[in-house]
Amino acid sequence: MSNYNIPVIDVPEGLKDLITDGYNFIKNNTEQHRCDILELNFMGQKVVCLSGEEGARLFYDSERFQRYGAVPMRVQKTLFGVNAVHTMDGQGHIHRKQLFLSLMRKKEKKVAQLVMKNWESRIDRWATSKNVVLFDEAKDVLCSAACQWAGIELPESEVKKRADELIAMVDALGGLGPRYYVGKLARIKTEKWLGGIIDDVRNGRLKPEENTALFKIAFFKELDGKELSSQMAAVELLNIIRPMVAISLLVTFTALAIHKHPEHKEKLLLDSSFREMFVQEVRRYYPFVPVLGARSRKGFTWKGCEFKEKMLVILDVYGINHDPRIWDDPDKFNPRRFEDFDSSLYNFIPQGGGDPTKTHRCPAEPITIEVLKNTLDFLANKITYDVPDQNLSYSLKRAPSLPQSGFIISNVKWR
């Protein structure tokens, strides 16, 4: 590549170097060089990193970029599933995406209600426990609610086991060694479990309601008129319930934000629009998705950078959510910033950017926001609890990140 103005950063040990520098890796380098494009010499392979709102806009230009070949196999074998919707392009992607959008359209209130019922059912047990680890409870609550919504029968006795497997797939994201293998094994087991359920639906042994994800995915037809294989259907059913359980990470950060910012207590009680702003700030401020990847479809030049065909391109999601050109004082937790935030499709992208009907942007942002808003109301206004001494620090060098203690609460009571 002959990009004389583009800084080149050596990454001799590949993933290991990126993990060491963590969420701030691209941001530190783009800020140092005052630019939105970097070239990485990633163990001999050239990779372009894009940042800033304009970088995001370019990344979501589907004429220039594709997803096929961009998601590393290690991420497909743990987080997304091999050949899942995340890796598709063109009409095939839009058709598969419609399946997800149709399952989620106007479902946010219903899903949040299911989550709230599950939270409320735990209070009596919490009241008699010395300590409650909120993250552990959140993943079980969300797993139960996700399965109820999707039409999957899950006995209470199996909830913890399945929730642990689902979270292991998410936890494998930046993990090398054991964390990766635990996530990979969890995916193998879960795909087998759900593949069996899909077979049972198809041969009539199970009869889920017709408006559930289980039914719709079991009988979904690709553009060629064929049903998905039962394993592929299991992968996509997992793409409903796994990310629901992943909301438990944001629930834990929400609890941390309530605890660290008692100055917002009164507003959280009285003002539902402030609760929405608070949730948006949790999604912006705390680390979750670090980067996204794509490959250039064809050669082209942008802002002096020459993109070659099939070149790997990485978008700095965390960096854009902390970009000082978009956010005043980005490292300050300030829900009020959302009062007059001028949102485009590319300047606030915790769950991806662009138009969700046309790009890979997450179809479940309304659900995520509604679940978090209701959970915030529950934690801040419906119950009381103590927060005993514990290690609440979280690392920006681990993806996904989480407060060390999982957020322990005690002496829980209805308010």
Ligand code: HEM
């Ligand atoms: C913790 C909250 C969540 C976060 C941080 C999150 C994040 C993301 C991100 C970053 C993407 C990819 C965007 C891209 O590639 O351009 C995505 C896609 C997706 N998300 Fe979410 N998500 C969350 C919750 C959910 C939930 C609750 C569901 C399902 C109920 C869901 C289902 C999906 C699906 C199916 C896709 C693939 C869309 C496509 O490839 O077209 N997500 N999400």
